[in-house]
Amino acid sequence: MSEYILEMNHITKEFSGVKALDDVNIQVKKGEIHALCGENGAGKSTLMNVLSGVYPYGSYEGDVVYKGEHCAFHNLRDSEAKGIVIIHQELALSPLLSVAENVFLGNERTSMKGVIDWTETRKRAQEMLAKVGLENEDVNVPVNTLGVGKQQLIEIAKAMAKKVELLILDEPTAALNDEESKKLLDIMLDLKKQGITCIIISHKLNEIEYVSDSVTIIRDGKTIETLVKGVDDYSEDRVIKAMVGREMTNRYPEREGVEIGDVIFEVKDWNVFHPDDENRQMLKNINLKVRAGEVVGLAGLMGAGRTELAMSLFGHSYGQKISGKILINGKEVHLKNVKEAVKNKLAYISEDRKTYGLNLIGDVKENMTIAARPFFFSKNGVINANDEIVASEDYRKRINVKTNSINQIVGSLSGGNQQKVVVAKWMMTQPDVLIMDEPTRGIDVGAKYEIYCIINELAKAGKAVIVISSEMPEIIGTCDRIYVINDGEIAGELTKEEVSQEKIMQCIMAHNRKGDGNGNEE
Amino acid sequence: METKSKKVVKMDMKQYGMFFALIAIYVVFGFLTKWANATPMNINNLIMQNGYVVILAIGMLLCVLTGNIDLGVGSVVAVCGSFAGIIMMDYKMNMWVAIAVALLVGLLTGVFAGFFIAYLGIPPFVTTLATMLMGRGLTYTLLQAQTKGPFDQSYNFIGAGFLPVIKVPFGDGTMDLVSIAVAIVASVLLVASEIKSNATKKKYDFAVNPTWQIALKLALMLFIIWFFFYKLSRYNGLPFVLLIMVVLIAVYGFITSKTVAGRQIYALGGNRKAANLSGIDTKKVFFWVYVNMGVLSSIAGIVLSARNGSATPKAGDGFEMDAIASCYIGGAAVAGGAGTIVGAVVGAFIMGILNNGMSLFGWSTDIQKIVKGAVLLGAVTLDVLSKRKKG
Numbered sequence: 001m002s003e004y005i006l007e008m009n010h011i012t013k014e015f016s017g018v019k020a021l022d023d024v025n026i027q028v029k030k031g032e033i034h035a036l037c038g039e040n041g042a043g044k045s046t047l048m049n050v051l052s053g054v055y056p057y058g059s060y061e062g063d064v065v066y067k068g069e070h071c072a073f074h075n076l077r078d079s080e081a082k083g084i085v086i087i088h089q090e091l092a093l094s095p096l097l098s099v100a101e102n103v104f105l106g107n108e109r110t111s112m113k114g115v116i117d118w119t120e121t122r123k124r125a126q127e128m129l130a131k132v133g134l135e136n137e138d139v140n141v142p143v144n145t146l147g148v149g150k151q152q153l154i155e156i157a158k159a160m161a162k163k164v165e166l167l168i169l170d171e172p173t174a175a176l177n178d179e180e181s182k183k184l185l186d187i188m189l190d191l192k193k194q195g196i197t198c199i200i201i202s203h204k205l206n207e208i209e210y211v212s213d214s215v216t217i218i219r220d221g222k223t224i225e226t227l228v229k230g231v232d233d234y235s236e237d238r239v240i241k242a243m244v245g246r247e248m249t250n251r252y253p254e255r256e257g258v259e260i261g262d263v264i265f266e267v268k269d270w271n272v273f274h275p276d277d278e279n280r281q282m283l284k285n286i287n288l289k290v291r292a293g294e295v296v297g298l299a300g301l302m303g304a305g306r307t308e309l310a311m312s313l314f315g316h317s318y319g320q321k322i323s324g325k326i327l328i329n330g331k332e333v334h335l336k337n338v339k340e341a342v343k344n345k346l347a348y349i350s351e352d353r354k355t356y357g358l359n360l361i362g363d364v365k366e367n368m369t370i371a372a373r374p375f376f377f378s379k380n381g382v383i384n385a386n387d388e389i390v391a392s393e394d395y396r397k398r399i400n401v402k403t404n405s406i407n408q409i410v411g412s413l414s415g416g417n418q419q420k421v422v423v424a425k426w427m428m429t430q431p432d433v434l435i436m437d438e439p440t441r442g443i444d445v446g447a448k449y450e451i452y453c454i455i456n457e458l459a460k461a462g463k464a465v466i467v468i469s470s471e472m473p474e475i476i477g478t479c480d481r482i483y484v485i486n487d488g489e490i491a492g493e494l495t496k497e498e499v500s501q502e503k504i505m506q507c508i509m510a511h512n513r514k515g516d517g518n519g520n521e522e
Numbered sequence: 523m524e525t526k527s528k529k530v531v532k533m534d535m536k537q538y539g540m541f542f543a544l545i546a547i548y549v550v551f552g553f554l555t556k557w558a559n560a561t562p563m564n565i566n567n568l569i570m571q572n573g574y575v576v577i578l579a580i581g582m583l584l585c586v587l588t589g590n591i592d593l594g595v596g597s598v599v600a601v602c603g604s605f606a607g608i609i610m611m612d613y614k615m616n617m618w619v620a621i622a623v624a625l626l627v628g629l630l631t632g633v634f635a636g637f638f639i640a641y642l643g644i645p646p647f648v649t650t651l652a653t654m655l656m657g658r659g660l661t662y663t664l665l666q667a668q669t670k671g672p673f674d675q676s677y678n679f680i681g682a683g684f685l686p687v688i689k690v691p692f693g694d695g696t697m698d699l700v701s702i703a704v705a706i707v708a709s710v711l712l713v714a715s716e717i718k719s720n721a722t723k724k725k726y727d728f729a730v731n732p733t734w735q736i737a738l739k740l741a742l743m744l745f746i747i748w749f750f751f752y753k754l755s756r757y758n759g760l761p762f763v764l765l766i767m768v769v770l771i772a773v774y775g776f777i778t779s780k781t782v783a784g785r786q787i788y789a790l791g792g793n794r795k796a797a798n799l800s801g802i803d804t805k806k807v808f809f810w811v812y813v814n815m816g817v818l819s820s821i822a823g824i825v826l827s828a829r830n831g832s833a834t835p836k837a838g839d840g841f842e843m844d845a846i847a848s849c850y851i852g853g854a855a856v857a858g859g860a861g862t863i864v865g866a867v868v869g870a871f872i873m874g875i876l877n878n879g880m881s882l883f884g885w886s887t888d889i890q891k892i893v894k895g896a897v898l899l900g901a902v903t904l905d906v907l908s909k910r911k912k913g
Contacts, residue, residue, distance in 0.1 A: 317799060338801040350799050357799070359792030361859045370789050371800040378782045385780070386726050405729075425800070 004065075005030040005197050006051075006166060011062035013046055013055060020046045021060070022221045028166070033188060033198045035212035037205070039243055039444035043221040044201050048168050052086045053079040066166070083165035087155045089174055095144035100125035102143045103158050128157040131194075132187050149180030153187065167191065168199045173207060174442055177302030177470060185211045203444070204471075205236040217242040244445055252477030253449065255456045260480070261292035263330075265346075265433040265464045270324035272312045278321055282308050283488045286324070290433065290464035295455060297479035298468045299504050305488040306468045307351060310435045314348035315341035328433060342371060347431035349422055351438040351468070353415075357422040360411035364403055365392040367410050367421050372428035395424040399454055416447025423454055434458060435466040440474060452478055472501045486511040540853060540868045541742060547872060551879030558882045559875075562757035565750060570682065570829060572874035573763035574599070574822035574838075576867055578845035579852075580774050581818030583866040584811045586849040587778075587791045589858025590639075590646035592812065595819045595845060597657025598631045599838030602823030604661050607670035607833030610677065617677040624820050631657065632816020640808035654842070662835045671832025680762060681829030687759035701755035708747055716740060763825060767867075770818075775863045787811060791858030847894065848873055851901040872897070 006028040013021040021043045028034045036044050049055050051064060053073030064071040066082060073079045076086075093102045103125040111117040125139045132153045143151060152172055159167055169188075173181035181204075188198055188211055202208055208215055217224040217239065224242045227234055240251070266289045274280040283305050290296045298306045311318035313326060315338035326333050328344055335341040341348070350356035358367055369377055369388045377388045392406040401420045403413055410421055419439065426434060436455070440448040455478055458465050469475045475482060476499050484492040484507040491511035494503055551559050558564065578595050585592045605627045606620040635653050638644045688699040716736060723730045731739075754760055778784040789797040790804050798804050822841070827833045852869030854861025873894060880890045 314799075315801075337803065338799060339803070342801045348799065350796075355793075356795050358796055359789055359859065361855065361857075362788065362792045366785070366788070370785070370797070370802075373785065374782050374801070381782050383780050383782060383785065386722060386728075389728060390726060 003029055005067055007063075007065040008047070008051065009063045009065065011047065011050055011060060011064075013050060013060040020221050021050070024062075024218065024221065024223045026216050026223065026226070028197060028199060029214075031192060031195055031197055032213040033192055033200060033211055035208040035215040036199055036201045036218065037208065037215055037239055037243055038218035039446060042218045042243075042444075044218055045170060046221075047218070048086055048170065048199070048201070051079070052076055052084060052168070080162055083163055084168070085159040085162050085164040085166070086168040087152075087159060087170065087172065089171040091148075091151055091155055093143050093151055093154065093158075096142050098140050099129070099137060099143050099146070099154060100139035102154060103128050103139075103161050105158065107158075107162055124161070125157070128160045129154070131160050131191075132157045133183065133190075147180070148175045149177070149183065152176065152180075152184060156184075156187065156191075164196060166197045166199070168201075170201045171203065171442070172200065173202065173204060178472075179301065181207065203442070205239050208239070209234060209236060215239060219243060219245055240445060251445070251449065251452075252474075253452050253456055255295075255459055258293045258456070258459045259462075260294050261462060263289045264292045264328065265290040265466075266325075266327040267313065268325040268327070270309070270312070270326075271322065272308065272319035273321040275319050281488065282319060283312065286490055288483055288490065290466060292432075292462045292464055293459050294481065295459050295465045295467060295479045297475040297482040298466060298485055299472060299475045299482050300485035300491075301508065302470060304485045304508075306485050307437055308488075309485065310348055310437055310466070310468060311350075313341075314338060314346060314435065317348075339374070342429050342431075343375065345430070345432040347371075347426035347429050347434045349426050349434065349436045349439060351441065353418050353422050357425075358410050358418060361409060363407045363409055364396065364401065364413075364421055365389065365406040368392045368395060368406075368424045368428060371425050372430070375429065391428060392424075395428065399424055399427075400450060414443075414447075416443040416450070419443055419447065419451065420454075423451070427458075431463065433464045433466070435468070437468045438470065439467065440469070440471075448474075472504055475504075476501070484508060484511075538739065538742065540851075540865060540872075541746070544868055544872050544875065545746075547879070548875050551875065551883065555879060555882045559879050560753070562753045562755075564878065564882070565753035566757045566761060568871075568874055568878055569750075569754075569764050569767075570761055571878070572870055573681075573761075573767055573829075574826045575841065575844045575848060575874065576767050576870045577770060577818055577822040577825065578841055579848035579866040579870040580770055580863055581815040582842075582845040583774075583849050583852075583854060583861055583863055584778075584787055585646070585815055586846070586854045586856075586866075587787045587858055587861055588646075588808060588811055589791050589856075591650070591842075591846050592635070592646065592815045593650040593842050594631070594635060594653030594657055595815060595822075596838040596841040596843075597654045597661065598628060598816060598819035599823040599826055599841055600661040600833075600835065601631065601657045601664070602628050602820040603827035603833040603837050604664045604670065604835075606677075606824060606827055607673065608664060610673060611670050617674060620677065621824060624824050625817065628816045628818075628820020628823065629813065630816070631819070632813035635816065636809040636812035639812055640805040646812070658839075661837070665833060665835050667835050669832050669834045671830070673828070673831050678828045678831045680766075681825045681827070682831075683762045684758045685760040685762060685765065689759075692756070695756060698755040698759040701751050701759055704760065705748055705751035705755075708751075709744055712743055712747070713740060763829075766821070766825065770821075771863060771867055778863050783807075783810075788859055791855075791860070793859075844870070844873055847898045850905075851898060853905060856902065869901075 004027045008026045011021050011024045012019065024047055038044050050060050053075050056074040057072035094105060100122045104121055109117045109120040109124060122139050129135060129137055134150060134153055143154060172184055176184060185207055191198060200212060214226055214228040216226045268287055270283060270286040272283040274282050286309060300306050308318050312322055315335045316322055317338060326335060333344045335344060354360065365388060369392060377384050396406055399420050402417050410418060440451050455465055467475060467478055480496050482494045482499055483490050484504055486508045492507035582592060602624040606624040609615050609620040609623050610617060631653060635649050638649045639646045686700060689696040690699060720730055786802045786807050789802055790807050794804055826837055848869035849861060849866045851872055852865030854865060876894060876897060877890060880893060
């Protein structure tokens with residue numbers, strides 16, 4: 001038997017004449033963690049769908065060899081029977097069912113046919129959880145009471161219950177913070193010791209560098225190369241070069257000729273309480289200032305309160321018992337609702353574009369103009385359709401949204417282009433202050449670069465830009481100044497010159513210690 | 523990509539596909555009934571019988587756009603009709619008071635449902651199931667389970683009356699010149715507005731449809747207009763209900779496509795959270811959608827009671843289902859966020875033509891229900907499958 005557990009040879013898959021995969025080859029050694037890299041739309045997910053039988057045997061050309069056998073999977077069940085389990089980016093858990101039930105979802109422990117053996121289910125679930133470092137979890141609680149990080153681990157436990165030998169993880173850390181991500185990656189290393197082979201798809205190159213033994217890079221449906229740790233150059237820059245097909249000399253474009261002006265956005269003594277619990281203070285005495293032409297970052301761990309801060313500022317969209325002052329262009333403003341916020345030249349580009357940013361069944365034009373419409377594209381409540389078309393076309397070209405026309409449905413665009421539509425929507429409201437929450441999450445390197453260019457353009461136009469990001473290199477690379485937020489408070493302020501990942505973490509740690517260790521881990 | 527350079531776009535065939543379906547069904551029943559469904563009187567009946575369903579479908583479309591439905595409309599129709607009846611018959615007040623009270627009652631039921639749905643967050647399905655039960659119960663109580671009537675002719679005019687006519691002899695009967703005049707005006711307006719919209723598109727350098735497509739579309743619309751108006755002119759002229767319908771279609775067509783408030787309903791239906799964060803007060807939108815439904819239900823209630831000349835406890839029974847079905851047959855998305863007023867109206871007429879054709883053909887109402895159910899399921903299935911193919 002060869003050293004490879006999986007060989008996919010000359011895989012070609014067409015969708016109505018368009019080649020999504022073109023002669024792709026990948027070899028995965030037994031017991032290794034193999035990373036799969038490529039820009040969005042490069043064909044990673046298609047390849048994994050071929051492997052797992054979502055695209056049945058016969059619908060593609062080429063050969064899948066698993067454990068020396070030629071495979072002809074017709075559906076997910078076929079591949080799972082062989083021990084190949086895929087965990088998708090969107091979790092396949094049923095939120096209101098218990099942890100134990102989720103672990104054995106579709107794979108129920110039964111006493112006789114069709115009757116669930118609850119004792120066995122709970123006992124075995126506990127065993128599975130122990131394998132993924134969750135031995136202390138109660139298996140009887142509904143799965144939605146746990147955080148996303150733990151839910152992700154439960155997905156892995158679910159795979160373990162299916163006697164997995166080859167585990168495929170599609171963007172497993174996309175929704176996790178650094179700490180949770182680290183934990184998940186360590187679990188992967190642990191699984192490796194137990195002899196399980198993993199394939200990980202990820203955009204986060206630092207994670208790939210940390211966890212994987214080799215990496216295969218796919219671009220435009222073709223295999224570019226496979227790099228092996230310890231043999232080839234395994235640096236992030238090397239991988240990026242292969243992904244985009246050119247040298248990325250600078251991932252963060254330089255901002256040139258930007259004059260930083262006066263303070264145009266100021267927040268004073270901002271306090272916010274949890275929307276469901278009036279005694280739980282989420283944000284404490286936040287004070288911050290942003291100047292015209294300045295890009296300011298809000299760094300912090302997930303759950304630190306950055307999104308909550310942004311949303312509470314943006315027309316009280318989050319929280320209750322809000323107190324404090326907002327000054328825009330030196331004048332105090334009272335932003336009781338989103339409309340007021342927009343009217344006063346504040347814009348908030350939300351995180352998670354699909355949930356909070358876009359009407360996915362609406363077209364590009366509708367999505368771009370919806371927020372600006374009451375102010376710019378209508379008179380007495382009646383829309384001027386032609387102005388909307390002109391403006392949408394203008395923005396489509398200006399920020400390079402790749403779409404057939406402004407009438408294309410937004411749901412059919414790629415992540416990067418969807419993000420550009422959201423950005424255009426808020427640029428159209430002609431704000432002075434823009435808050436961008438995770439502006440590049442889940443989009444490929446090329447689209448990220450374009451988003452950074454847009455940020456620079458906005459700064460050049462004298463806007464105050466606030467960037468919230470969980471990716472520290474991004475915050476460091478794009479911002480002039482950074483506020484570190486921790487546990488609902490500003491833990492520190494760092495200038496571009498002094499900032500580094502270590503400095504940010506130091507701020508957080510110092511703040512945690514000051515909190516006297518009373519912050520509980522949840 | 524090529525569309526940009528050539529500045530032409532394909533017509534949205536889906537919208538016109540519905541018109542073709544309407545005509546096809548009509549023609550099929552034309553053959554089956556030896557064109558009994560094409561007599562001037564039958565065309566007139568089609569409009570009068572379906573007037574209230576069309577009115578309800580217009581309001582229902584807004585509910586459907588939010589991704590919900592209103593089950594209570596049939597009961598509200600009955601409640602409003604019985605209030606009008608009691609005002610006129612028991613209190614001997616004039617019809618204007620009756621109409622005002624009926625409208626007010628409709629408004630209040632809308633406010634009631636809207637408040638629970640928008641501000642207390644009770645699911646519309648549950649809220650309107652409750653208003654459906656409560657409304658029907660209230661109607662029986664008010665009318666003591668008896669029919670109230672007959673109403674005065676001046677009130678009945680709303681549901682059964684005709685606009686002024688100028689009749690001249692024509693063929694084996696007469697022809698109303700007012701109907702013909704209106705048809706001419708409508709044709710001119712239609713052609714003029716199409717030319718104007720194309721001129722604007724060219725001015726802004728937007729893509730336009732190929733000329734043959736525009737011509738085909740206009741020909742189809744003109745054919746439908748002239749068919750209807752010619753048939754009506756050969757009967758008693760234009761029914762008053764038609765006027766109400768046309769006004770409502772025009773007003774709501776405008777609101778849903780051209781106003782900020784209208785587009786906010788679509789944005790809400792597409793993604794409520796995103797709409798909230800785009801500055802849309804989604805609670806307010808929900809509230810007004812259901813208030814509006816209440817008011818339109820009361821208009822339908824007035825028209826129905828006027829056509830019957832009485833208020834009956836069973837009035838409007840099952841209308842909510844016809845209105846909902848009309849929206850879905852007319853291409854509205856079940857999950858909300860997509861659909862048009864014209865679609866809902868065409869959907870209502872498809873239902874109406876089916877009913878009418880089957881009655882003329884001698885099928886019982888029991889069979890009719892089976893066929894209507896099948897048509898609804900078929901239409902939505904086609905819609906879903908065609909979308910899946912594209913996606």
